Amino acid sequence: MNVSRGSTTFLKVIIFLAGITVLALCIYWLPVIAVRDARVHPDTASFLIPFLICAYGFCITFAIVLYQVFKLLTYIERNNAFSELSLKSLMVIKKCTFAVIFFLVLGIVSLMVLAKVTGDDAAGPISLSLMGILVTSTVAAFVSVLEKPIKDFLKK
Numbered sequence: 001m002n003v004s005r006g007s008t009t010f011l012k013v014i015i016f017l018a019g020i021t022v023l024a025l026c027i028y029w030l031p032v033i034a035v036r037d038a039r040v041h042p043d044t045a046s047f048l049i050p051f052l053i054c055a056y057g058f059c060i061t062f063a064i065v066l067y068q069v070f071k072l073l074t075y076i077e078r079n080n081a082f083s084e085l086s087l088k089s090l091m092v093i094k095k096c097t098f099a100v101i102f103f104l105v106l107g108i109v110s111l112m113v114l115a116k117v118t119g120d121d122a123a124g125p126i127s128l129s130l131m132g133i134l135v136t137s138t139v140a141a142f143v144s145v146l147e148k149p150i151k152d153f154l155k156k
Contacts, residue, residue, distance in 0.1 A: 008077050011073055012070060012073055015069055015070050016070075019063060019067075022059050022062055022063050022066070026056060026059045026060075030052065030055050030056070030059075034048050034051070044117065044118060047113070047117075050106065050107075050110035051107070053106070054103045054106050054107035054110065055107075057103040057106075058100055058103045058104070061096045061099045061100050061103070062096075064092065064096050065092075065096045065097070065100075068089045068090075068093050069089075072089045072090070072093075081150075082149075082150050082153040083154075086150060090143050090146055091147070093143050094140055094143045094144060094147070097136050097139050097140040100136050101133055101136050101137065104129045104132050105133070107129055108126050108129045108130070111125055111126055111129070112126070
């Protein structure tokens with residue numbers, strides 16, 4: 001087994017496990033958390049809808065990114081790293097990063113509204129969301145850097 005093939009196989013396993021985690025989050029944990037919170041705080045139960053929209057939007061786009069990264073690793077294994085297909089995968093990943101940023105900003109706005117209504121302090125979750133935006137922006141910049149050599153290679 002080649003070293004690069006072993007590395008890509010390891011990364012594929014990690015991506016598969018992350019995908020299973022996201023699937024479990026969407027199917028089991030998010031509805032349980034939402035129902036439990038609605039029972040405990042019935043006066044703010046209407047704020048769960050924006051939270052669930054943000055959470056499911058984030059999970060769906062993250063799952064799409066995981067699938068595209070899995071495809072990209074397959075192209076690398078087949079020595080097609082500099083191909084039109086890998087460029088398309090990178091473009092989808094970049095679009096998904098902007099969608100994730102949108103859902104995080106939407107979550108921040110809904111947290112701020114909820115904090116105004118309830119009088120709670122939402123500084124912790126908002127700062128975590130801002131860190132998520134920073135990380136996602138870094139991924140988008142990294143993907144843009146990877147796109148350039150592939151575009152240059154395909155022009156030749």
